[in-house]
Amino acid sequence: xxxxxxxxxxxxxxxxxxxxxxxxxxxxxxxxxxxxxxxxxxxxxxxxxxxxxxxxxxxxxxxxxxxxxxxxxxxxxxxxxxxxxxxxxxxxxxxxxxxxxxxxxxxxxxxxxxxxxxxxxxxxxxxxxxxxxxxxxxxxxxxxxxxxxxxxxxxxxxxxxxxxxxxxxxxxxxxxxxxxxxxxxxxxxxxxxxxxxxxxxxxxxxxxxxxxxxxxxxxxxxxxxxxxxxxxxxxxxxxxxxxxxxxxxxxxxxxxxxxxxxxxxxxxxxxxxxxxxxxxxxxxxxxxxxxxxxxxxxxxxxxxxxxxxxxxxxxxxxxxxxxxxxxxxxxxxxxxxxxxxxxxxxxxxxxxxxxxxxxxxxx
Numbered sequence: 001x002x003x004x005x006x007x008x009x010x011x012x013x014x015x016x017x018x019x020x021x022x023x024x025x026x027x028x029x030x031x032x033x034x035x036x037x038x039x040x041x042x043x044x045x046x047x048x049x050x051x052x053x054x055x056x057x058x059x060x061x062x063x064x065x066x067x068x069x070x071x072x073x074x075x076x077x078x079x080x081x082x083x084x085x086x087x088x089x090x091x092x093x094x095x096x097x098x099x100x101x102x103x104x105x106x107x108x109x110x111x112x113x114x115x116x117x118x119x120x121x122x123x124x125x126x127x128x129x130x131x132x133x134x135x136x137x138x139x140x141x142x143x144x145x146x147x148x149x150x151x152x153x154x155x156x157x158x159x160x161x162x163x164x165x166x167x168x169x170x171x172x173x174x175x176x177x178x179x180x181x182x183x184x185x186x187x188x189x190x191x192x193x194x195x196x197x198x199x200x201x202x203x204x205x206x207x208x209x210x211x212x213x214x215x216x217x218x219x220x221x222x223x224x225x226x227x228x229x230x231x232x233x234x235x236x237x238x239x240x241x242x243x244x245x246x247x248x249x250x251x252x253x254x255x256x257x258x259x260x261x262x263x264x265x266x267x268x269x270x271x272x273x274x275x276x277x278x279x280x281x282x283x284x285x286x287x288x289x290x291x292x293x294x295x296x297x298x299x300x301x302x303x304x305x306x307x308x309x310x311x312x313x314x315x316x317x318x319x320x321x322x323x324x325x326x327x328x329x330x331x332x333x334x335x336x337x338x339x340x341x342x343x344x345x346x347x348x349x350x351x352x353x354x355x356x357x358x359x360x361x362x363x
Contacts, residue, residue: 006323006324009323010321010323013025013320014101014103017097017099018099018100018108018320019097019098019099022063022099026063026064026068026069029068029069029072029073030068030069030072032072032075034071034075035072035075036075037054037074037075037133037134038075038077038328040054040055040077040079040331041055041331041335043335043338043343043344043345043346044056044079044331044334044335044338044345044346045345046079046311046312046345048239048289048311048312049166049211049213049238049239049288049289050209050211050238051135051165051166051211053079053080053135053312054079055077055078055079055334056079056302056306056310056311056312056313056334056346057077057078057302057312057313057314057315057327057330057331058078058079058080058081058082058135058137058291058313058314058315059073059078059080059081059082059314059315059316060082060314060315060316061082061083061084061085061139061168061170061215061316062085062110062112062316063316063319064081065083065084065085065086065115065116065117066083066086066116066117066121066122066125067083067084067086067122067125067126067136067138068125070083070126070129070134070136071129071132071134074133074134074136076324076327076328077327077328077331078327079135079312080134080135080136080137080165080312081135081137082136082137082138082139082168082314083122083126083136083138083139084116084122084138084139084140084141084168085114085116085139085140085141085170085173086118086119086122086138086139086140086141086160087114087116087118087119087140087141087142087143087152087156088118088119088143088152088155088156088159089118090116090117090121091113091114091115091116091118091143091144093112093113093115093116094111094113094115094175098110098111098112098262099111099112100257100260100262101255101257101320102253102255102257102258102264102266102268103255103321104254105252105253105254105255105258105267105268106266106267106268106297106317106318106321107253107255107264107265107266107267107268107269108264108265108266108317108320109257109258109260109261109262109263109264109265110245110262110263110265111174111175111261111262111263112175112262113144113175113176114141114142114143114144114173114175116141119155119156119159119160120159122138122160123159123163126160126163126164127163130163135165136164136165137164137165137166137167137168137213138156138160138163138164138166138167138168139167139168139170139215140152140153140156140157140160140167140168140169140170141153141156141170141173141176141179142176142179144176144177149179149182150182150190150191150194150195151194153171153191153194153195154194154195154198157195157198157199157202157210157212158198158201158202161199161202161203161205161210162202162206162208165210166211166212166213166238167195167211167212167213168213168214168215168241169191169192169195169212169213169214169215170215171183171188171191171214171215171216172216172217172243172244173245173263174217174244174245174246174247174262174263175262175263180217183216183217183220183224183227183228184227185227185230185231188214188227188228188231189231189234189235192214192231192232192235192237193235195212196212196236196237199212211238211239212237212238213237213239213240213241213291214228214232214237214239214240214241215240215241215242215243215244216228216240216241216242216243216244216276216280217244217246218242218243218244218245218246218248218269218272218273218275218276218294218362219246219247219248219272220276222279225276225280225283226283228240228280229280229283232284232288233284233288237288238288238289239288239289239290239291239311240280240284240288240290240291241290241291241293242273242276242277242280242290242291242292242293242310243272243273243276243277243294244293245262245263245264245269245294246263246264246265246269246272246273246294247263247264248264248272250268250363252268253268265295265316265317266295266297266317266318266321267295267297267317267318268295269294269295270294270295270296270297270301271295271362271363272294272362272363273293273294273295274292274294274295274304274308274357275357275358275360275361275362275363276362277290277292277294277305277308277309277310277357278308278309278353278354278355278357280309281308281309281310281351281354282309282354282355282358286309286351289311289312290309290310290311290312291310291311291312291314292305292306292308292309292310292313292314293313293314295317295318296313296314296315296318296330297315297317297321297322297326298318298326298329298330298333299329299330299331299332299334299336299337300333302315302330302333302334303333303334303337303349304357306334306346306349306350307349307351307352307353307354307357308351308353308354308357309350309354310350311350315330334346337349
């Protein structure tokens with residue numbers, strides 16, 4: 001679907017409902033012959049939380065929930081891939097329909113509800129790809145019916161300790177009732193402590209320490225961001241992912257599906273998510289790396305995330321509208337930004353606009 005084939009593929013995929021198109025895309029990617037990831041400009045390489053990324057542009061969680069196509073996505077040029085969210089037990093998720101295109105707004109609304117094949121299935125796939133190159137993180141979630149959701153996150157870390165490049169603890173999905181309550185300070189502190197203890201115990205057994213990141217919602221207020229930053233710094237989290245989808249609905253939305261229940265992603269999320277990113281950067285003082293997510297649809301968007309405080313960026317929704325060529329276009333734009341700045345890497349640009357973005361507000 002790269003190059004001249006993408007416009008035709010886009011028409012075909014957008015002629016069917018969004019979730020069927022998603023399933024068809026995964027099936028096609030699974031059948032693609034194995035390809036080597038393209039070479040990167042060495043100036044795009046990033047060192048973060050003990051890992052080396054060939055470039056800073058990653059695939060956000062949600063596209064490949066079950067670790068079916070990480071290598072196919074790396075071959076498109078992504079510097080890393082985040083699979084999941086994966087829960088300990090398989091679960092069907094919320095009733096269909098639950099995924100909606102907002103084409104006029106270049107956006108998506110989803111209320112999937114952590115539908116996935118469960119940890120055992122994803123572990124089997126990741127174990128089979130062991131030894132292949134590429135940074136592949138695992139986003140862990142909790143089962144809807146779990147009596148102890150924190151225990152589910154602990155189980156996720158224990159399960160994938162030998163195959164994950166890094167972990168993302170997802171407590172910010174709006175589609176599992178009560179999940180975002182885990183972002184409250186006391187609950188979050190307990191969760192992070194237990195997850196990090198599990199990571200450290202696994203590291204003692206496996207001989208390798210996996211970084212743990214926390215994914216937060218863009219809907220947190222400044223007090224909530226204060227709490228997240230304090231817990232992250234006090235407990236020694238390796239990074240934060242800012243942010244998940246939003247429950248807010250900007251007045252500018254034009255699409256018929258704008259009123260559907262669920263999390264909004266894509267272009268309308270960009271300003272709010274970038275504001276949350278900048279505010280988080282200011283609160284953490286650059287002491288831990290941030291992954292900027294939400295509304296990235298171009299090289300300019302990726303650069304804006306970096307200038308707001310992101311060391312790495314992720315995208316997903318924009319692929320539905322822009323196609324897989326978006327990855328290489330974004331990387332080219334970031335290389336041009338390095339050259340324009342007269343720098344040897346993107347590092348000098350991280351956070352330079354954080355004060356201004358924070359002052360501009362969430363929109």
